[in-house]
Amino acid sequence: MIAKTRAPERTRPAPRVRALSVLGKVGTYALLTVILVFAVFPFLWTLAISLTDKTVSNGVSIYDFPASLFPRHLTLNNFTDVYKTFSLGKYVWNSVVISTLTVIGTLFVASLAAYPLARIRFPGRAIILGIILSTLVLPSETSFIVNVLTLRNLGILGTYAGVVLPVLATAFGIFVMRSAYLAIPETLLEAARLDGATELQIWWRIMLPLSVPTLTALAIFTLVGSWNDYFWPSLALITNEDLQPLAVAVLKLRGQFNYDPFNIAAGAMIMMLPVLVVFLAAQKFFMRGLDGAVKG
Amino acid sequence: MNKTRTTLTAYAMLLPALVLLGVFTLYPVLYNVVLSFSKYTALELGAGKGPSWVGLENYQKVFSDPLYQTGIVNSLKYLVVVPILQIFSLLVAVLVNRSLPAIAFFRAGYYIPVITSISLAAVMWEWVYAKDGMINAALQGLGVLSKTSAFGWLINENTALWAIMFVTFWQGFGYYMVLYLAGLQSIPTELDEAARLDGATKTQVFWKITVPLMKPTLMICSLLSTLAALRVLQEIMVFTGGGPVNSTYTALFYVYSKAFKEFDYGQGAAAGMGVALIGFLLSYVNYRLTRDQQVTG
Numbered sequence: 001m002i003a004k005t006r007a008p009e010r011t012r013p014a015p016r017v018r019a020l021s022v023l024g025k026v027g028t029y030a031l032l033t034v035i036l037v038f039a040v041f042p043f044l045w046t047l048a049i050s051l052t053d054k055t056v057s058n059g060v061s062i063y064d065f066p067a068s069l070f071p072r073h074l075t076l077n078n079f080t081d082v083y084k085t086f087s088l089g090k091y092v093w094n095s096v097v098i099s100t101l102t103v104i105g106t107l108f109v110a111s112l113a114a115y116p117l118a119r120i121r122f123p124g125r126a127i128i129l130g131i132i133l134s135t136l137v138l139p140s141e142t143s144f145i146v147n148v149l150t151l152r153n154l155g156i157l158g159t160y161a162g163v164v165l166p167v168l169a170t171a172f173g174i175f176v177m178r179s180a181y182l183a184i185p186e187t188l189l190e191a192a193r194l195d196g197a198t199e200l201q202i203w204w205r206i207m208l209p210l211s212v213p214t215l216t217a218l219a220i221f222t223l224v225g226s227w228n229d230y231f232w233p234s235l236a237l238i239t240n241e242d243l244q245p246l247a248v249a250v251l252k253l254r255g256q257f258n259y260d261p262f263n264i265a266a267g268a269m270i271m272m273l274p275v276l277v278v279f280l281a282a283q284k285f286f287m288r289g290l291d292g293a294v295k296g
Numbered sequence: 297m298n299k300t301r302t303t304l305t306a307y308a309m310l311l312p313a314l315v316l317l318g319v320f321t322l323y324p325v326l327y328n329v330v331l332s333f334s335k336y337t338a339l340e341l342g343a344g345k346g347p348s349w350v351g352l353e354n355y356q357k358v359f360s361d362p363l364y365q366t367g368i369v370n371s372l373k374y375l376v377v378v379p380i381l382q383i384f385s386l387l388v389a390v391l392v393n394r395s396l397p398a399i400a401f402f403r404a405g406y407y408i409p410v411i412t413s414i415s416l417a418a419v420m421w422e423w424v425y426a427k428d429g430m431i432n433a434a435l436q437g438l439g440v441l442s443k444t445s446a447f448g449w450l451i452n453e454n455t456a457l458w459a460i461m462f463v464t465f466w467q468g469f470g471y472y473m474v475l476y477l478a479g480l481q482s483i484p485t486e487l488d489e490a491a492r493l494d495g496a497t498k499t500q501v502f503w504k505i506t507v508p509l510m511k512p513t514l515m516i517c518s519l520l521s522t523l524a525a526l527r528v529l530q531e532i533m534v535f536t537g538g539g540p541v542n543s544t545y546t547a548l549f550y551v552y553s554k555a556f557k558e559f560d561y562g563q564g565a566a567a568g569m570g571v572a573l574i575g576f577l578l579s580y581v582n583y584r585l586t587r588d589q590q591v592t593g
Contacts, residue, residue, distance in 0.1 A: 028396065035388060036405045039470065042420035043408060045430070049423075063428035113313035116306035123303060128310060135317055138325045139575055141527055141548060142568030145555045146324035146331065149341075169316035199305045228413035231530045235556065251415045251534060254422075261423065268419050272412065279411050283404050286411075287474050 043272070045069060050078055050265035062261045078266035086253060088246070088267060095227055095245040095271075101164045102226040103219050110173030111215065115203045117174065118181035119189060135171045148235055158240030163233050167226070173218055180214035181207055217285040224275050246271045331565035338559030347562065354566035358554075364567055367547040370457060371571070374528055374546060377461045377468075378521045382514065385469045389476035390502065403477070406470040414467075418534035421463050425449035450535055453543035460531050460544060468524075472517050479513035480506070512586075519582045526575050547571045 045068070053073035054060050062068045082088055116122060117129055147166050151157040156165070184207060192202050208215070227247070234248045250271055253264045279286065332354055334347035358364050392403050409417070424430045427448040435441035449459040487509075488501045496504070507514075529548040532538060538545040538553070548571055555564030 025396075028391070028394075031391065032399075032402045035391075036402055038466070039406050039409055041430075042417070042424055042466075043412070045423070046416075046420045061428075062423060063426070063433070065430065065433045109312045109316065112309045116309050120302060120306045122306040125306075128314070131322075132313075132317065135321045137579075138321065139572035140321070140325060141571045141575065142328045142551055142565060143321065143324035145551070145561055145564050145568065146327050147320055148556075149561065150319065150324070152341075165316065166320035169313045169321070171317075174313060199302060199309075203309070224411050228411070228416075230413060230415045230534065234533075238556070247413045247415045251418060254419070264419060268416050272416055275411055275413075276408070279408070280404065283400075283407075286407065287403070287477075 046265045046268055049262055050269045051075065052262055053077065054260075054262045062265075078262045079270065082253070082263040082266045083270070085263070086249075086267065088249070088270065090242070091244065091246045091249040092270070094243050094249075095247070097160055098163055098233065098245050099223055099226040101160060102167060103222045105164060105168040106170070106173050106222045107215055107219055109168050110170070110177045110218065111208060111211070112203070113169075114174050114177035114181055115199070115207055118178045119202075119207075120199060132171050132174055144232070144235055148238075151236060158237055158243065160243060163236040163243075166236070167229075167232065173222070176214060176218055177211065180211040184210050216282075220278060220282045220285050224278060227271075227275055328565045328568060331562055332569050333566075334562045336560075336562040341559075341561075350562070354563045355569075358563050358567045359570065363542060363545060364547070364550050364570070366542050367545050367550040367567075368570065368574070370543070370545055371526055371528070371547040371574075373457060374461060374464075374525045375522060377464050377525055378518060381465050381468050381521055382472060382518050384465075385472035385517070386476050386510070386514070388469060389473045389480055390506070392473070393477055393480045403473075406473055408470070409467045410470045412467065414530045414534055417463055417467060421459075421466075422450065422535070425459050451540055453539075453541045456536055456540060456544045460528075460535050463535070464525070464528065464531060468521065472521065475517055476510065476513060479510050483509050515582060515586045519579060522578050522582065523575055526571065526578065547574075 048069055048071055049062050051074045052060060052062075052068070052071035053075035055077075056073040060068075117125065117132075148157065151162040151166070154162075156162040188206055188210075189202055192206055197205070227245075229245075230247045230251075233245050237244045237248070246267075250264075250267050253267050331347060333349060333351060335350045335353070336347035340347065388406065392399055392406075425448060426432075427446050429448075431449065432441060432446040436443060436446065447455075449455045483506065488496075488505055491501050491505055492498075527548050528546055529552055532544050532546055532549045533552070536544045538549050547567070551564050551568045551571065554560050554567055
């Protein structure tokens with residue numbers, strides 16, 4: 001695929017360059033479009049299914065190609081149907097609570113811990129930085145076993161706290177905030193210290209307001225990750241299915257309803273749409289945030 | 297006096313993070329080692345007893361279990377996705393690293409699978425892979441597959457693992473594309489402009505300038521992708537639960553099943569140590585490759 005488009009782009013003697021570059025552009029866009037379709041077609045198909053009016057003609061099937069890709073009778077009934085029948089509201093609420101607590105907690109823990117690491121000289125700083133950095137390379141494959149046992153011992157297995165607490169502190173969050181603080185001019189801090197401000201006041205009054213863009217990026221990142229997470233919530237709430245978020249509940253839909261794919265698709269879209277809206281509104285944060293994640 | 301107070305403030309601010317990291321990140325890794333040498337099941341847990349030391353017993357049981365061996369083999373098979381994923385992501389990154397109209401639209405589109413929850417991916421791809429699903433319909437349309445020989449890709453033991461791997465590929469390429477894009481944009485444009493002036497073709501610039509300069513990014517991404525492939529678990533949980541005929545039973549799925557279906561935490565921990573060891577070896581190989589390249593290149 002790549003070879004095909006590369007060939008026409010090669011620099012050639014002058015008269016042919018123009019025609020070839022037009023051809024190259026068309027080829028490039030064709031290729032871009034093919035990859036785009038590959039990336040989004042399952043999503044678009046599910047969207048189409050969720051909007052299909054299954055009552056219009058008997059025997060509407062999601063496997064009726066290409067008709068199921070382009071439904072002729074659109075409706076929002078599947079959404080209300082799945083919402084009522086499966087009391088989806090409960091799971092939406094669980095997702096909202098878990099994600100909100102995770103975002104607020106992560107921002108608090110990371111922004112608080114990053115300040116001394118970035119801006120206070122104190123004994124043991126290098127060691128603590130090293131320890132936090134080391135968590136990035138730990139073989140954490142099996143942490144989930146011990147964490148479930150720990151939650152049990154703490155008596156918070158099957159609670160919101162049990163889902164949220166283990167994921168709040170991440171080296172990623174701390175280092176992202178730390179680099180935001182490092183970019184703030186030292187003169188600001190000196191002036192505040194001369195005026196008698198405490199370190200906590202400097203953090204709250206100067207550092208936090210000046211690092212709002214980074215806080216926002218971290219918040220969006222954490223929100224999307226938390227909203228979508230399947231594995232950890234399904235384990236931490238193994239004993240209390242009533243508190244499970246939508247990401248876990250949506251898979252249980254498959255077993256219910258006599259497998260009504262139209263309702264499942266609607267449930268899936270209810271879950272996807274908030275993430276999609278947040279992502280489209282804040283794309284740049286995603287792209288830039290990842291850049292920072294690798295450079296550490 | 298003031299200095300002591302500053303130090304205390306620093307530690308107070310670090311306290312929540314350190315406690316949480318200690319309890320939920322550092323401690324599990326260390327305690328898992330202890331657990332792997334101990335008898336600890338739902339029985340002990342229910343009776344309020346702690347783990348008791350049994351030496352290598354868990355390791356002997358787990359490593360001689362054919363199911364664990366199948367899991368290790370399947371996890372290693374899963375690594376096939378890594379080179380394909382990395383090469384494709386790099387090529388897509390090169391493709392979108394141009395200032396073309398609407399290029400941001402395509403970049404964003406490629407990232408949508410990354411922000412799709414695995415449970416949604418499961419719902420969507422199950423329909424794609426179904427016996428009457430989109431893939432079979434397309435193959436039948438092309439005349440590659442006859443109506444009678446259609447099969448569900450996830451319930452066929454020869455295809456299930458590869459079908460799940462393909463979902464990993466689909467979900468992952470946008471992520472690595474963004475990382476490669478960041479790498480590409482940090483290459484100074486003067487370099488390839490100079491090469492182009494010297495008469496180098498685009499292909500030559502790609503192989504002689506872009507690829508060598510991208511080596512560090514390539515290595516990091518390959519490592520991330522290798523460890524992710526080795527640790528694949530959620531995909532198995534949501535798609536097949538290890539079946540059909542254990543054909544998608546990965547090593548980490550074995551760990552999960554031991555601990556949370558058979559409730560044998562000791563054996564689960566021991567099985568996990570095997571996965572951790574393989575991960576360590578693979579990281580080491582990657583490190584050596586990177587180092588050698590830096591010495592010679």
